[in-house]
Amino acid sequence: MRSILRFYLGDTLHEIDRCGHTQTLLDWLRLKQRQCGTKEGCNEGDCGACTVVVGRLEAGKLVYRAINSCIVFLATLDGCHILTVENLKTADTLHPVQQAMVNLHATQCGFCTPGIVMSLLALWLNENHPTVARIEDVLAGNLCRCTGYRPIVDAALSLYRDDDRESDPVLINASAIAGKLAAMQDQQTLHLSDPEGVFFAPANLDDLASLYSSHPEATLVAGSTDVGLWVTKGMQRLNPIISLVRVEDLKSVHETEAGFTFGAMVSLNTVYERLGAMHPHIRELLRRFGSEQVRNSGTIGGNIANGSPIGDLPPLLIALGASLTLRSGQTSRTIPLETFFINYKVQDRAPSEFVECITVPKLGTDEILNVSKISKRFDEDISALCGAFWLKMSGSTVSAARIAFGGMAATPKRAQLAEQELVGHIWSTEVADRAARALATDFAPLTDLRATKDYRSAVAGNLLRRFAVETLEVHVPTRVNQVGAHNG
16 A cells, blocks of 8 residues: 555645545645635535646546535545646746636636636636537636626637647646656555544555455545535544545446446546437536536546435436446446435445446437426526436337436435336327326425425426427427437
């Protein structure tokens, strides 16, 4: 094992043998490094004032992503390159992103500005000529209460008009940084400890399995977009912690003609790119999944293992017929995803089992899909409910159906009685209405801060009815063929 945490902050190598095992990057930057440009706003990954850019080697290539530093544990950044707003300015020159913000008067009080600069930096480093809609998506995780977003968007657009990449110090130094990060990679488990706990970060799948078997009481940390809040808001003491962030075996994506297999540590943005190409409703659902920063850190395995009844991914994946592979030691087992969720925050997972991968079938040419998320606001909001509807058609007749909801029960759950009302019948608004009425028997939703039980019941039925109206605007077999052709 290795007991030294190593990473670069700007051009400086840091080697740390002792740090709080749940200390956040934000606290380390502000309290230890006195880099106070990175701001603390919400301290829960919502406002974006703490946004930094982190570079990692992905398949041997240096890739920079914007993340929320307030909920990521410092110890999870082993082998990374961290950039803050202080690292962008050279001795006498602003970075092109900073200069664009100045030129277009895109800042006022300045509290949110460093985070906005870092979000735009990640966009600048990764994409050429983004649309206004794409820029707005990137900025959805950065809350600005002073300027409004028009001058900020204008600043982003001006970057690509000027296209001053040759003078960008980050891009100039990228090759050298990639070499330095490559030299730091090893197959040793990182082991850090402090008076309050122990932190492990295994570097391969076998070491993870062995370590978790030895410490089944450990908290597994993937992107920490939820676990981070257990510490910053819930004040929980987690000990020990096993981070999955260095396990490259869990970051792979395998595509076949039948479907995709995602390693548990595949980021939500990667899932967005791959599954979103399969259907426009999937793409729109995942576009509204948190913010760009959250999707960069959050993972498909973490979202499932968290077991939230209002998670947006499980209803979609259940409707698609996804399966889940769990591993304990050297033994793996695969189960239908829908059977993984037993009760509120209770899953079919033994103490030493962890999520290894998720397999998601592709849509066939005789299958149709509809997904809807209902929330109080469009961006960065948790669902009041999420409904996913999958039908397999034989001509105009429904030969199989999977209807799944989040927010309607203690777990993501299928509506089996509603499905029975569909199967064997010609797809019609009348059949959909009958199935919608059956939802009252399938579910007994609760009232909470997001919605009342009556609202959830009414909306769930109306989503199913709307699905029928939308798909029956043209003849069903033609619609099926169009969807199949669109999805490949």
